[in-house]
Amino acid sequence: MMYCPFCGFNLHAETAFCSSCGKNITFLKDAARPGTSEGSEATTDDDLILNYFTEGHSYEIIMDLMATKHNVSLSLSTLKRRLQDAGLARRTNYSPIATVQAAISEELKGSGQLLGYRAMWQTLRQKYSLVVRRDDVMRLIGELDASGIEKRSRRRFVRRAYHSMGANDVWHVDGYDKLKPFGVAISGCIDGFSRKIMWLKCGKSNNDPGGIAKNYMQCVAEFGIIPMRLRTDCGTENGLMASLHCTLRSEHTDEFAGTKSHMYGTSTSNQRIESWWSYFRKQRSQFWMDLFSDLRERHLFNGSYQHRSLLRFCFLGVLQNELDEYKQLWNTHTIRPCRQSQCPSGKPEAMYNVPHRFNGRNCGYPVSTQTLSQYDSLMPAPETPSGEDEEQNRFEELQRQSGLTSPLHWESAVENYISLKNLADI
Template sequence: MYCPFCSNELQHLAVYCGFCGTKVEFLKSLQCQDAEAPEELIFKYFAEGHSYKVIMDLLATKHNISLSLRTLKRKLKNAGLSKRRNYTPVATIRAAIAEELKGSGQLLGYRSMCQTLRQKYSFVVRRDDVMHLLRELDPPAVHNRTMRRFTRRTYHSMGPNEVWHIDGYDKLKPFGLAISGCIDGFSRKIMWLKCGKSNSDPSVIALNYMECVAQHGLVPKRLRTDCGTENGLMAALHCTLRSEHTDEFAGATSHMYGASTSNQRIESWWSNFRKQRGQFWMNLFSDMRERHLFNGSPEHKSLLRYCFLDVVRKDLDEYKTLWNCHTIRPVRQSQCPSGRPEAMYNVPHRFNGENCGLTVSAQTLSQLYDLIPAPLTLGTDEGNANFHILQRQGGL
């Protein structure tokens, strides 16, 4: 078969013509090739990069074709196939590399890219040529590979209340104490940090959310949680509140489910919490267990919770206040600003952001709150009282 662009004979069909560099892959559909022909098998194994002796063994073992080394070399020479002659034009190689860089090929180094060009495109290339072309076409990626730097995804947020990240902290659950937290993605302000008997009761999580919305007088544009069943009621309430708006994330799209490992803002913050607060309580309760003052039974969990719940809650409130007023240093991998969370949340214009929160009617908020079932860990009267106090404080 001949190339329709330069009229040169094609000994075997590849993606590009080895003489003019034009893409001729479409010719494969015009010719019915015998996949078991010795020549095609030789060309196939040669393109895969096997040595002469390995090609001979593959032909004999897999296809029952016996060839001498001299015959093999003669067939490759007649086909114009050589590892060190008849190199593919540089312009053709550059076009193929540019095409590969549009997809997953952007992660390949020059050795892997060289192998891809030889196997996928049947090119005859030099490693040095591929290395220089990669430096020319994608210098940032080459620099990162040279520095052996792991490239992380960057977190981006337009402003406070664009995304609230919510999750539970279970490190103290063996001792009868469960913690639930929420953090704003832009400012890293802790919206709530609550401790109780359970953080897997949907009513508890929904109550925390409604109290926070009432306190701040607005709802976030989006919520991000894991796939736990405790988040279902809160997600339904949030989507209902957001159905009053007309932006692109209104209604059901305002809530995002995802893996805990992808909920990076709150998961990252839990590590800070453990270092500065959580580890103290874990060590304290573990010492009580080693001294046989706590055995993990439901009765002991209730007793420990009765003795320490108020103290832990006070400690969490203190840490929440300290965190919201501390200074966050700049991070190269993040496009979010640095500063104090409280300032970034309340005056986002000083940090190149804008408040993305949306207002909701007090009537809708009250109606939805009345639909929340009474939590198993909190009395209905106490919950209603706290909510209505926050309603008045938020001006709803």
């Protein structure tokens, strides 16, 4: 027999709360059965019956379990008598509402906040051994967790909301590979708070650590500031940039200083830049993918090294001008409000430069040009594939001999590509 140490009430079953005064009595569980420890199996018939009854089994199932698993034969009248002697009943002697409310509040502090009233009712019966009406549980949850009921009633998957403290809190860096089959790779960076594009560069590769680090250093030199944190995927091309950023941040004393200032993660979790690439494809890159695919279907491009070098020679300047134009347009357009985001709405340029008007602050750290020049002198030169310089020099010489001018738009770039392809006999 077990008694509540607070009010002296006779407890017929092991519970987490006293059914009389509502006090938490979980500390009595270990002392309830001498010679047993927490997690040990029940040994007596009454203990087995108590466990099965608490789990919510019917009388017939309890008798069958006792006979099958424990070789104990019980009649229905015997089972009911033993339950009555233990003071156990499903529809009488209901637990005090204050006790039920305390148990629900305890569950709502953790993963129990995801439970509906039916699942919570089962939890109260099985975990806390409380006797309670399901309607009472529904009413109490409505009082204690109204917002949770509203979310569950929508029957929608609840996504985590992106949160940023302000401009330069997190820069998200990633590469765009949709044009790589044609010899053009793109690297981009976006500020998580304002959604301002910090850089958008195209070149022969976005897998070169020296090239990615150069983009980072040029951007930092342009704005004179480094972000609080930098987020990238786990690609090896981001290693040098991450090292530079952590070194520059090692001089500070905030909680994200040093190595904590860079975050590696999967591409899907780097959501700011990954979601922006979808806008980029819809509004810009799909045109270039279709254009280059048309050249391939016309047998003017076969994917070889020479064809990729020639296409890059003819289109790289035009494509970079396109990227610069789109970057400017994006940074000055208006972003509409979104329920799934806790970040503000407005023009990225304004949100980045005056974050205090959008409930944010500038989280970046200024960096001197002297410090940048010191690290810039230690950076390795970007890698150049073998034969790349020779191919480019050859195409420049052919362009000069044929009198072709550098293209300013995609039509002239296509004409130059076809002409130089015939001249180079590739």
